[in-house]
Amino acid sequence: MKARLPRVSEWLSETQPDVLLIQETKLKQDLFPHDAMAELGYESAHFGQGQWNGVAILSRVGLSDVQLNFAPGIEQDGEARIISATCAGIRVMSCYVPNGRELDHDHYVYKLSWLNRLRQHLDATCSASDDVIVGGDFNIAPEDRDVWDVKAFENATHVSKPERDALKQVCEFGLEDTFRKFHDEDSLFSWWDYRGGSFHKGHGMRIDLLLATSSVVERSTWTAIDRNARKGEQPSDHAPVLLRVSDV
DNA sequence: ATGGTGGCTGGGCCA
Numbered sequence: 165m166k167a168r169l170p171r172v173s174e175w176l177s178e179t180q181p182d183v184l185l186i187q188e189t190k191l192k193q194d195l196f197p198h199d200a201m202a203e204l205g206y207e208s209a210h211f212g213q214g215q216w217n218g219v220a221i222l223s224r225v226g227l228s229d230v231q232l233n234f235a236p237g238i239e240q241d242g243e244a245r246i247i248s249a250t251c252a253g254i255r256v257m258s259c260y261v262p263n264g265r266e267l268d269h270d271h272y273v274y275k276l277s278w279l280n281r282l283r284q285h286l287d288a289t290c291s292a293s294d295d296v297i298v299g300g301d302f303n304i305a306p307e308d309r310d311v312w313d314v315k316a317f318e319n320a321t322h323v324s325k326p327e328r329d330a331l332k333q334v335c336e337f338g339l340e341d342t343f344r345k346f347h348d349e350d351s352l353f354s355w356w357d358y359r360g361g362s363f364h365k366g367h368g369m370r371i372d373l374l375l376a377t378s379s380v381v382e383r384s385t386w387t388a389i390d391r392n393a394r395k396g397e398q399p400s401d402h403a404p405v406l407l408r409v410s411d412v
Numbered sequence: 413a414t415g416g417t418g419g420c421t422g423g424g425c426c427a
Contacts, residue, residue, distance in 0.1 A: 166419090166420090167418090167419060167420085188427085190419070190420060214420090215419095215420055215421075215425090215426095216420075216425085216426065216427090263426080263427060265426085265427090303427095316413070357416080357417080357427085358416080358417040358418055358427090359413090359415070359416035359417045359418090360413070360415075360416050360417085361416090362416090362417095367413095398418090401417090401418080401427080
């Protein structure tokens with residue numbers, strides 16, 4: 165968030181979303197640029213730890229009932245990976261799901277545990293009949309059509325069955341991958357590795373998701389991945405995913 | 413596709 169403040173500010177000014185969910189701020193809790201965001205018209209809430217992880221929610225339509233980490237009663241995570249808030253009557257959550265690293269790595273076990281606790285967090289704090297959006301970097305490509313080449317992902321994280329099943333368990337709370345309401349195409353990606361010219365080769369994955377409850381899905385009218393944001397100077401390796409939700 | 417780039421730092425880790 166520090167290195168890309170100019171890009172984020174420019175993008176906010178041009179795109180003017182009502183709400184923005186940010187992951188991997190890599191900032192200590194109190195170093196988030198709340199003032200710079202306020203100058204652009206956005207309230208902001210940040211859950212940070214510095215150096216790694218960190219999640220935030222920006223809103224110009226209200227920001228209340230902010231919750232850091234999982235709800236009380238659920239095993240708290242040691243890292244700053246989820247923040248929840250209510251914006252314009254919608255409960256929104258900004259999630260940075262653990263990467264997993266390797267299938268036989270402890271971090272992969274942590275990834276599955278984290279997703280299980282995300283489901284617990286949903287069960288504990290809201291209902292499927294509420295307006296809920298759970299968004300962020302899930303580090304999971306839901307289906308094979310969401311990666312550039314399945315053969316390149318054999319025995320790799322992001323596509324394995326256990327993590328996809330864990331994501332399904334999250335969705336079975338009553339959430340839907342909003343992108344697929346509007347787009348059936350394969351090879352539409354939200355992340356490309358910095359290395360090896362992946363972006364220019366089209367070697368990407370769709371791992372950034374906006375999951376929503378049915379009342380939000382019904383009001384959704386449009387979605388897109390802003391891949392232009394992956395271009396230019398000092399881009400993030402992720403592109404923003406946009407969802408338009410009509411007023412009640 | 414066992415390297416490669418980028419950002420945190422201030423050497424090495426993480427993605």
